[in-house]
Amino acid sequence: MRVAALSDLHVGLESTTDAFCHAPADFAAFVDTLLAEHDRVVLLGDVLTADHAARWGARFAGEHLRRILDAHAWLADRIAHPRVVYVYGNHDLAARDVLGAPERVVLGTPRCRVLFVHGHQFDPVAAAALPLAHLGTWTTGRLRALGLRRLAQWFEDRDVEIKDVRFRGPGGPYARAADTLCREESVQAVVMGHTHCARVDVMPSGVSLNTGSCSVGRRQFVSLDLERGRGVLVRGFERIPVSLLK
Numbered sequence: 344m345r346v347a348a349l350s351d352l353h354v355g356l357e358s359t360t361d362a363f364c365h366a367p368a369d370f371a372a373f374v375d376t377l378l379a380e381h382d383r384v385v386l387l388g389d390v391l392t393a394d395h396a397a398r399w400g401a402r403f404a405g406e407h408l409r410r411i412l413d414a415h416a417w418l419a420d421r422i423a424h425p426r427v428v429y430v431y432g433n434h435d436l437a438a439r440d441v442l443g444a445p446e447r448v449v450l451g452t453p454r455c456r457v458l459f460v461h462g463h464q465f466d467p468v469a470a471a472a473l474p475l476a477h478l479g480t481w482t483t484g485r486l487r488a489l490g491l492r493r494l495a496q497w498f499e500d501r502d503v504e505i506k507d508v509r510f511r512g513p514g515g516p517y518a519r520a521a522d523t524l525c526r527e528e529s530v531q532a533v534v535m536g537h538t539h540c541a542r543v544d545v546m547p548s549g550v551s552l553n554t555g556s557c558s559v560g561r562r563q564f565v566s567l568d569l570e571r572g573r574g575v576l577v578r579g580f581e582r583i584p585v586s587l588l589k
Contacts, residue, residue: 349536349554349557350537350554359490374421386427408435429444461535510538511538522549532587541563
């Protein structure tokens with residue numbers, strides 16, 4: 344079984360108010376290539392910025408998510424593909440109710456099993472003050488809607504940079520969570536997104552993989568061959584080999 348995973352596209356209602364920054368036709372062709380080369384493609388959360396609705400709240404996020412899908416038929420078609428798996432993130436939590444997206448999914452073979460989860464569940468800032476975290480993401484969406492795209496992107500980039508310095512590496516909360524999940528779920532690896540920072544950490548109980556982000560024009564993803572227990576993390580022009588089996 345071959346599985347590709349990518350996350351954090353951040354597709355919004357309009358190209359002027361989101362952080363996607365890809366030509367839709369080009370990115371659709373990229374997803375189609377992944378589908379041609381893999382048995383499953385996992386969209387690992389924050390695919391849509393459903394929480395950037397004009398009004399704050401779960402109901403409005405659900406309505407906004409539907410509007411985004413209506414505006415981007417190319418993406419809606421690929422989300423509906425039978426070999427695409429959609430796991431919700433913090434920006435598209437509404438996909439849980441609107442699309443039936445799960446929080447996590449396990450794919451694999453008898454030899455190698457991998458758990459896929461967005462990863463916001465292990466963000467210490469969100470865990471300590473979840474309402475404030477939601478308010479912060481909604482606020483950057485409002486800044487974009489007001490035409491302050493560069494300012495919103497600056498805030499988002501600083502957030503990514505600060506959290507990466509504080510929380511990355513095998514001693515960080517994401518890798519520790521992956522280590523726990525490997526033991527509890529009897530999987531060899533955990534694949535996450537959320538942080539926008541592509542990386543590989545080898546833990547005592549397994550491997551922690553972060554897909555990076557496909558927003559701001561990037562194409563970062565993980566390609567795994569679960570029959571052979573190995574894969575590659577693609578980070579721009581860099582290809583980092585990954586061994587899932589000890």
